[in-house]
Amino acid sequence: MKTSGPIEPIADGGVTSAAGFRAGATSAGMKDGTSRLDLAVVVADHPCVAHAVYTQCAVVAAPIVVSRERLADGQAQAIVLNSGNANACNGEEGLAAARLMADVTAEHLGIDPGLMLVASTGVIGLPFPTDRVVQSAPSLAPRSDGGHDAALAIMTTDLVPKEAAVATEIGGTRVVVGGMAKGSGMIHPNMATMLSVVTTDARLDPAVAQAALGEAVAKSFNQVTVDRDTSTNDMLALLASGDAGGPEIRPDTEEARRFTEALETVCISLARKIARDGEGATRLIEVTVTGAISDEDARRAARGIVASNLVKAAIYGRDPNWGRIVSAVGNSGASIDQDIIDVAIGGHQVMSRGASADFDAEAVAEAMSPPEVYIAVDLHRGPGSGMAWGCDLTEGYVKINAEYTT
Amino acid sequence: MKTSGPIEPIADGGVTSAAGFRAGATSAGMKDGTSRLDLAVVVADHPCVAHAVYTQCAVVAAPIVVSRERLADGQAQAIVLNSGNANACNGEEGLAAARLMADVTAEHLGIDPGLMLVASTGVIGLPFPTDRVVQSAPSLAPRSDGGHDAALAIMTTDLVPKEAAVATEIGGTRVVVGGMAKGSGMIHPNMATMLSVVTTDARLDPAVAQAALGEAVAKSFNQVTVDRDTSTNDMLALLASGDAGGPEIRPDTEEARRFTEALETVCISLARKIARDGEGATRLIEVTVTGAISDEDARRAARGIVASNLVKAAIYGRDPNWGRIVSAVGNSGASIDQDIIDVAIGGHQVMSRGASADFDAEAVAEAMSPPEVYIAVDLHRGPGSGMAWGCDLTEGYVKINAEYTT
Numbered sequence: 001m002k003t004s005g006p007i008e009p010i011a012d013g014g015v016t017s018a019a020g021f022r023a024g025a026t027s028a029g030m031k032d033g034t035s036r037l038d039l040a041v042v043v044a045d046h047p048c049v050a051h052a053v054y055t056q057c058a059v060v061a062a063p064i065v066v067s068r069e070r071l072a073d074g075q076a077q078a079i080v081l082n083s084g085n086a087n088a089c090n091g092e093e094g095l096a097a098a099r100l101m102a103d104v105t106a107e108h109l110g111i112d113p114g115l116m117l118v119a120s121t122g123v124i125g126l127p128f129p130t131d132r133v134v135q136s137a138p139s140l141a142p143r144s145d146g147g148h149d150a151a152l153a154i155m156t157t158d159l160v161p162k163e164a165a166v167a168t169e170i171g172g173t174r175v176v177v178g179g180m181a182k183g184s185g186m187i188h189p190n191m192a193t194m195l196s197v198v199t200t201d202a203r204l205d206p207a208v209a210q211a212a213l214g215e216a217v218a219k220s221f222n223q224v225t226v227d228r229d230t231s232t233n234d235m236l237a238l239l240a241s242g243d244a245g246g247p248e249i250r251p252d253t254e255e256a257r258r259f260t261e262a263l264e265t266v267c268i269s270l271a272r273k274i275a276r277d278g279e280g281a282t283r284l285i286e287v288t289v290t291g292a293i294s295d296e297d298a299r300r301a302a303r304g305i306v307a308s309n310l311v312k313a314a315i316y317g318r319d320p321n322w323g324r325i326v327s328a329v330g331n332s333g334a335s336i337d338q339d340i341i342d343v344a345i346g347g348h349q350v351m352s353r354g355a356s357a358d359f360d361a362e363a364v365a366e367a368m369s370p371p372e373v374y375i376a377v378d379l380h381r382g383p384g385s386g387m388a389w390g391c392d393l394t395e396g397y398v399k400i401n402a403e404y405t406t
Numbered sequence: 407m408k409t410s411g412p413i414e415p416i417a418d419g420g421v422t423s424a425a426g427f428r429a430g431a432t433s434a435g436m437k438d439g440t441s442r443l444d445l446a447v448v449v450a451d452h453p454c455v456a457h458a459v460y461t462q463c464a465v466v467a468a469p470i471v472v473s474r475e476r477l478a479d480g481q482a483q484a485i486v487l488n489s490g491n492a493n494a495c496n497g498e499e500g501l502a503a504a505r506l507m508a509d510v511t512a513e514h515l516g517i518d519p520g521l522m523l524v525a526s527t528g529v530i531g532l533p534f535p536t537d538r539v540v541q542s543a544p545s546l547a548p549r550s551d552g553g554h555d556a557a558l559a560i561m562t563t564d565l566v567p568k569e570a571a572v573a574t575e576i577g578g579t580r581v582v583v584g585g586m587a588k589g590s591g592m593i594h595p596n597m598a599t600m601l602s603v604v605t606t607d608a609r610l611d612p613a614v615a616q617a618a619l620g621e622a623v624a625k626s627f628n629q630v631t632v633d634r635d636t637s638t639n640d641m642l643a644l645l646a647s648g649d650a651g652g653p654e655i656r657p658d659t660e661e662a663r664r665f666t667e668a669l670e671t672v673c674i675s676l677a678r679k680i681a682r683d684g685e686g687a688t689r690l691i692e693v694t695v696t697g698a699i700s701d702e703d704a705r706r707a708a709r710g711i712v713a714s715n716l717v718k719a720a721i722y723g724r725d726p727n728w729g730r731i732v733s734a735v736g737n738s739g740a741s742i743d744q745d746i747i748d749v750a751i752g753g754h755q756v757m758s759r760g761a762s763a764d765f766d767a768e769a770v771a772e773a774m775s776p777p778e779v780y781i782a783v784d785l786h787r788g789p790g791s792g793m794a795w796g797c798d799l800t801e802g803y804v805k806i807n808a809e810y811t812t
Contacts, residue, residue, distance in 0.1 A: 059736030059744045089732060091745065091761040124729025125762045232733055309715070310807055317808025323530025326495060327638055330465030338465045339497065355497040356531045394808075395801035401716055402723025402800075 005169035007265050010178065013165025014147030017178035019201040020045045020241030023146035025153035028136035030084030030129055031122065037153035039133065041105060041140045042197050043078035047115055048239040050076035051209040053217050055234035061088035061124075062098040064235060067117040070102070071237075074206045077115035079197055079237055080105040080137070083156050083182070085122040085129065088232040097128040105137045119195050119235050121156055121182060151180040154195055157400060158182050159277050164269035168262045171255045173246030175202040177262045181236075183224075183274035194221065196236040196270060201244035202259055207251045212260040213238045220267035223299060223388040224275045224306070238263075275306075275389035276371075280396025284372045285315055287388045289334075291379040297334045298379075298386030304332025305375060306390025315373055316392035320364035322350040329377060342378040346370075411575035413671050416584065419571025420553035423584035425607040426451045426647030429552035431559035434542035436490030436535055437528065443559035445539065447511060447546045448603050449484035453521055454645040456482035457615040459623050461640035467494035467530075468504040470641060473523040476508070477643075480612045483521035485603055485643055486511040486543070489562050489588070493526040493534040494638040503534040511543045525601050525641050527562055527588060557586040560601055563806060564588050565683050570675035574668045577661045579652030581608040583668045587642075589630075589680035600627065602642040602676060607650035608665055613657045618666040619644050626673035629705060629794040630681045630712070644669070681712075681795035682777075686802025690778045691721055693794045695740075697785040703740045704785075704792030710738025711781060712796030721779055722798035726770035728756040735783060748784040752776075 016023045025040040052071055054064050070076065080101060087094050098118050106113040120128075151161035165178030179198030204212075213236070221236060242248075249255045276284040287305045292298035305311055308328040314321040322343050329336060343351035346367025350359050367373070373392075422429045431446040458477055460470050476482065486507060493500050504524050512519040526534075557567035571584030585604030610618075619642070627642060648654075655661045682690040693711045698704035711717055714734040720727040728749050735742060749757035752773025756765050773779070779798075 057733060057736040058740075058742050059732055086729070089729060089744070089757070089761055091759075094761075123727075124733065125757070127762075232729075232736065309803075313804055313807030316804065319808065321529075323492070323495060323638075326465055327463060327530060330463040330638065334464075336464050338495070351495070351531070353497075355495055355500075356533075393804055395804050397715075398719055398722065398799055398801050398804060401719030402725065 007166050007168045007262050010165040010167055010176065013178045014151055014163035015042050015178055015180040015197050015199050016144055016147035017165035018176040018199045018241065020243035021199045022142035022144050023150040024140045024142035025146065025149035026136050026139045028082065028132045030082055030132060037149060038084045039082045039136050039140065040150035040153035041078060041080045041142055042150055042199065043109055043142050044239055044241045047075050047077045048241050049204045049206050049209050050074060050237065050239045051213050052235060052237040053213060055231055057232050059232050061086050061120060061233040062090060062094035063087055063118040063120045064233060065095060066098040066102060067119065067235065070114055070117055075115060076117050076239055077111050078109060079117035079119060081119040081154050081195060082133065083121050083154050085120060085126055086124045086233050087120040087128040088124040090125065090128055094128055097130040100130055101133045104134050105140065108138045108140065117237055119233070121154060121193065121195050121233055124232060147180060154180065154182040156182065157279055162270050162273040164266045166262050166265050168258065170202065170249065170258045171246060173244050175244045175259065175262065176200065177266045179266050179270055181270040181274060193231040194234045194274065196221065198236065198238045198263065198266060200240045201242065202240055203242035203244065203246060203248045204240040205248055205250050208249050208256045208259065209238055209240055211251065212256065212263050215260050216264040216267040218299070219264055220271040223303060224271045224390065272389050275391050278391030279400045280394040281391030282394055283315060283392045285375065285390045285392065286372060287375045289377045289379065290385045291381055292384030292386065293335045293382040294384040295386050298384040299388065301329050301332045301334035301377065301379065302386050302388035304328045306388045309393055312390065312393035315368060316394050318365045318368040320345055320350055320361055320368065325375060325377070326351060335381060336379055337381060340380040342380065344376040346374055413572050413574045413668050416571040416573055416582065419584045420557055420569030421448050421584055421586040421603050421605050422550055422553035423571035424582040424605045424647065426649035427605045428548035428550050429556040430546045430548035431552065431555035432542050432545045434488065434538045436488055436538060443555060444490045445488045445542050445546065446556035446559035447484060447486045447548055448556060448605065449515055449548050450645055450647045453481050453483045454647050455610045455612050455615050456480060456643065456645045457619050458641060458643040459619060461637055463638055465638050467492050467526060467639040468496060468500035469493055469524040469526045470639060471501060472504040472508060473525065473641065476520055476523055481521060482523050482645055483517050484515060485523035485525060487525040487560050487601060488539065489527050489560050491526060491528040491532055491534050492530045492639050494530040496531065496534055500534055503536040506536055507539045510540050511546065514544045514546065523643055525639070527560060527599065527601050527639055530638060553586060560586070560588040562588065563685055568676050568679040568683070570672045572668050572671050574664065576608065576655065576664045577652060579650050581650045581665065581668065582606065583672045585672050585676055587676040587680060599637040600640045600680065602627065604642065604644045604669065604672060606646045607648065608646055609648035609650065609652060609654045610646040611654055611656050614655050614662045614665065615644055615646055617657065618662065618669050621666050622670040622673040624705070625670055626677040629709060630677045630796065678795050681797050684797030685806045686800040687797030688800055689721060689798045691781065691796045691798065692778060693781045695783045695785065696791045697787055698790030698792065699741045699788040700790040701792050704790040705794065707735050707738045707740035707783065707785065708792050708794035710734045712794045715799055718796065718799035721774060722800050724771040724774040726751055726756055726767055726774065731781060731783070732757060741787060742785055743787060746786045748786065750782040752780055
């Protein structure tokens with residue numbers, strides 16, 4: 001019995017591609033009263049099975065606390081998000097502001113405040129302009145084609161909005177997964193940085209929502225967002241409306257695996273877009289590690305490479321400095337035997353069994369020139385594989401972060 | 407009974423300040439045949455109690471392997487060092503080269519090759535020019551005032567040599583501790599980067615050498631060199647000649663504690679010089695964390711702050727962005743309560759009990775302008791304290807590391 005078709009991208013798809021979701025955005029003037037879109041909502045027609053993952057940072061922003069509370073029962077119907085102010089390190093006032101932001105928006109949309117999540121991104125420690133949210137929330141007019149506006153409204157130093165959606169058939173039912181994300185695009189976002197909302201019309205058992213999100217995040221956002229460096233505000237929420245119909249997707253089934261793959265595809269697409277839009281970045285770096293003792297170890301090694309300032313600067317300078325790559329692997333904590341490692345850059349082998357390969361430095365520099373640079377490492381230790389994404393380190397990154405004003 | 411005097415710095419002191427040590431340097435043309443000093447030796451008049459700490463990187467250079475072998479018995483008499491080539495990732499040939507480098511130098515100096523350590527720094531993965539070392543080792547002419555030349559010879563992208571020495575009285579005996587170091591000055595040296603040799607004329611029980619070095623490194627080099635990012639070649643060797651005379655310093659005594667303090671003073675001085683000479687750096691960042699649940703936790707938090715690209719870029723831009731500081735603390739793994747943290751920059755309180763303090767942004771920016779910038783964090787959780795040192799992140803760093811040629 002064929003239960004699944006291919007996973008097909010939806011052109012211009014986003015957080016409202018799945019059935020049962022609307023989104024809207026408005027300008028609340030969160031930061032210095034500017035007129036750009038900075039307040040957004042994503043809302044379902046009815047309560048959804050929902051799950052979220054949050055920052056690992058021990059300092060957490062008020063909206064994280066409030067969203068955790070309201071999602072404790074595994075149900076949500078909407079999320080309101082703002083850019084321009086992280087509402088982090090604002091004490092009791094910040095918590096009250098996050099609660100009010102959720103409550104006012106829920107009232108306007110006519111839904112149970114207990115089903116309203118909240119997320120913020122922007123500068124840490126600035127007093128939150130609650131009055132602006134209260135004034136502007138009633139002008140949020142969610143529409144079934146409002147996903148793009150919402151993606152625009154959550155941008156901070158992002159140059160482009162980040163959206164993705166796919167459709168696939170699961171157990172005879174056509175299911176859509178779509179989402180949006182924002183990230184200043186740093187490899188180590190810790191500036192109140194990464195927000196994402198992913199929606200689906202699949203009918204999910206709550207356990208499937210949780211397990212699939214965990215797996216998808218491990219292979220996507222966590223591979224641009226090293227856990228130990230997540231921001232005070234990082235959050236990814238999944239809402240499943242079930243409006244696609246069909247039987248509920250149960251844990252540990254072929255259907256659950258298929259849904260996880262579709263979710264992974266969307267999350268990886270969004271994660272890559274975050275890396276590509278890295279602050280000051282000129283190139284996306286995609287690292288593939290194979291031959292690790294486990295998938296987790298492979299991901300650890302891949303993360304170590306894209307996290308290295310020296311590797312990132314070498315990519316910027318188109319310098320085939322493979323010593324920096326293998327040194328990053330050595331520091332990643334992955335289990336290795338240094339005498340059997342192979343490294344390739346853009347398809348050119350530069351390290352062979354732990355020592356320099358005979359390579360054409362000019363050709364490798366050439367392979368480091370396109371907008372996407374590929375690094376492949378084979379540890380020759382086991383069956384584990386994994387990927388990570390990052391960007392080069394440029395003078396532009398330093399300028400943006402030296403001049404970014406509190 | 408007064409057993410100890412103050413710890414006094416020795417002006418222009420270095421690795422040959424302690425009695426019984428000589429050093430010399432020569433030009434071997436290790437890198438493209440340049441004529442700068444690039445081969446150095448530090449040698450004692452007789453076998454010494456010795457101990458070393460090495461890189462935590464799982465990829466280790468050949469000289470690390472050889473030095474570990476030869477120091478297994480806790481005895482050494484000399485160390486030969488080169489810059490310009492890391493002799494890392496060179497397979498069996500690299501190991502043979504490191505052994506030959508030690509053996510040839512030992513023969514020239516007339517000492518037991520088993521007492522000769524070896525260290526290299528420079529680019530990873532370039533074939534090691536063993537013949538140049540073999541030719542040049544005989545021109546190494548160690549002198550009791552040769553420490554400065556040796557410090558020059560181990561430099562790579564360092565702008566200045568790094569030396570320090572102190573004298574103090576321990577149990578009625580005047581003891582000298584002195585050393586040299588090199589580091590490209592990155593907060594996370596992983597470019598085959600950090601080498602240091604420290605000598606003393608104290609008469610040390612081997613257990614004291616080991617314990618004192620561990621403690622001193624934890625409070626100094628490990629606070630600029632986050633372990634997980636050490637290079638393939640990092641090494642710090644301590645040689646104790648005993649030529650100061652007096653009774654042997656035994657473990658767990660007041661004398662051992664006093665020696666540890668003197669060693670710490672030298673190591674912190676060298677570590678600060680590494681941070682200050684950071685690639686592209688315009689400022690030294692000194693972070694002091696108090697109120698942690700332990701000294702180790704305080705050091706962890708302090709390291710997290712100086713390791714943050716965002717904090718480093720903010721210092722460069724003189725931006726009093728304390729949100730980045732507290733976010734780095736939150737990601738450090740240190741035990742915190744976010745609602746009671748205080749942060750000060752240059753003596754100005756910017757965060758008070760977890761929220762923004764009322765501060766003059768102009769005055770704080772002013773306090774971030776001198777060559778040394780001080781960040782103080784009080785976690786208000788316990789008696790632990792610790793320090794870390796780093797440098798700002800500048801366009802210059804990116805330029806150096808993008809253009810550094812393999």
